[in-house]
Every structure is written in C-alpha cells, then in structure tokens.
Amino acid sequence: MQSDLNCLRQDPQAKAVTYYADARDISAILDEDSLRILRAPLFRLNAPGSYCRDVAGKDEVLSDPVAIIHGPASSPEIAVSANGVRGLTPEAETALAALQEACRDERICHQVTLRPGQALLINNRKGLHARSAFPAFHDGTDRWLQRTYVRRTLWSLRDRGTDVGPRVFA
Known part of the structure; x- marks a missing residue:
C-alpha cells in the first residue's frame, strides 16, 4: 500500500518536515542480532484509532505477533505502527530501540519540506515515514496534509467488510 501525502497548506514558519527512511538503508546499518530479531514474529503493532472505532473502551488494539522486517535482504519490507509497537x-524491545536509532541516523533519514500543491508518494512496505513537530496556532494557518492510501487491489480487505460506503472513487 502506498501513502500519498498532499500538502494543502504549509505551516506559517515553514518548519514542518516529513522524514523518510528506506528499509534497505535501515537494514544495512543494523547489527546482525537486531536484524535477526526484527525478522522474527516477536512484535505486536497497535492499530490507529481511525481503523478501530468499533472497539469501544479499548486504548490499544494489538495485532497478532509479526516480524517488523521481512522479505529478501536485497529488497526488504518493513512494517511499523505509528501508534506503537x-x-x-x-531482546525484541532492544532490537526495536536499535531500529528507532537507525531511523534517526542522518545518513539514511531524508527530510522533505512539502509546499502547497506538492505530494509525497511513499510505499509503506518499503520504508518508514514520520512528520516533525511544529508550533500549532489553531487559527486556520497550520500545516494541512491530506493523506490518501493507494492500493492495487481491495481483495485482501474482503474479510473486513463494513457498511462505511465506497472505498474507491473514480
């Protein structure tokens, strides 16, 4: 699945950035032990609140145990939940800390400053992204990014059917 971050409005001070780190670069700087552990199903991802509104009274909705990094070493895939892992x-917590440190490494962490009308396409399987903190004024001038998910097929979502309306717009 890809994320498309469309910048509708930049923050007034133009300080907000989007960070991106490629799974190949992350894997290349991790030590063998951390990489081995990150490739094992020793992690649970927390679902974003917008995906589990139906689960009333729950602070966390955790996945089954999963690996964070998987696929061939030449083209690894990575999965991390922004809401927590x-x-x-x-050992898994130590490997997770090593992953977080790797993502902050200036050699692999790319910074993108989006301006109105620009979009950033991110393959969510091949890298990780985050947004920086910035002062919010709550006066209608704050940064406004619109997120769109792009999927080749909805087939893998067929068991999650709900009455939320259409998911594809022409």
Whole structure:
C-alpha cells in the first residue's frame, strides 16, 4: 500500500518536515542480532484509532505477533505502527530501540519540506515515514496534509467488510 501525502497548506514558519527512511538503508546499518530479531514474529503493532472505532473502551488494539522486517535482504519490507509497537521479549524491545536509532541516523533519514500543491508518494512496505513537530496556532494557518492510501487491489480487505460506503472513487 502506498501513502500519498498532499500538502494543502504549509505551516506559517515553514518548519514542518516529513522524514523518510528506506528499509534497505535501515537494514544495512543494523547489527546482525537486531536484524535477526526484527525478522522474527516477536512484535505486536497497535492499530490507529481511525481503523478501530468499533472497539469501544479499548486504548490499544494489538495485532497478532509479526516480524517488523521481512522479505529478501536485497529488497526488504518493513512494517511499523505509528501508534506503537510492542516487543514481546526484552531482546525484541532492544532490537526495536536499535531500529528507532537507525531511523534517526542522518545518513539514511531524508527530510522533505512539502509546499502547497506538492505530494509525497511513499510505499509503506518499503520504508518508514514520520512528520516533525511544529508550533500549532489553531487559527486556520497550520500545516494541512491530506493523506490518501493507494492500493492495487481491495481483495485482501474482503474479510473486513463494513457498511462505511465506497472505498474507491473514480
């Protein structure tokens, strides 16, 4: 799945940036132990609140145990939840910390400053992205990014059917 971040409005001070780190670059700087652990199903991802509105009274909706990095070493895929990842063992928590440190490494962390009318396309399987903090004024001038998800097929979502209306717009 791809994310498309469309910039409708930049923050007034033009300080907000989007960070991106490619899974190949992340894997290249991780030590062998961390990489081995990140490739094992020792993690649970927390679902974003917008995906689990039906689950009233729950602070967290965690996935089954999954690996964070998978696929061939030459073209790894990576999956991390922005709402939190829980390592199931102390070693998994240590590997997760190494992953976070790698993502902050200036050699692999790319910074993109989006201006109105610009879009950033991100393959969510091949890299990680985050947005920086910036002062919010709540006066109608704050940064406004519109997120769109792009999928080749909805087939993998067929068991999640709900009455939320159409998911494809022409």
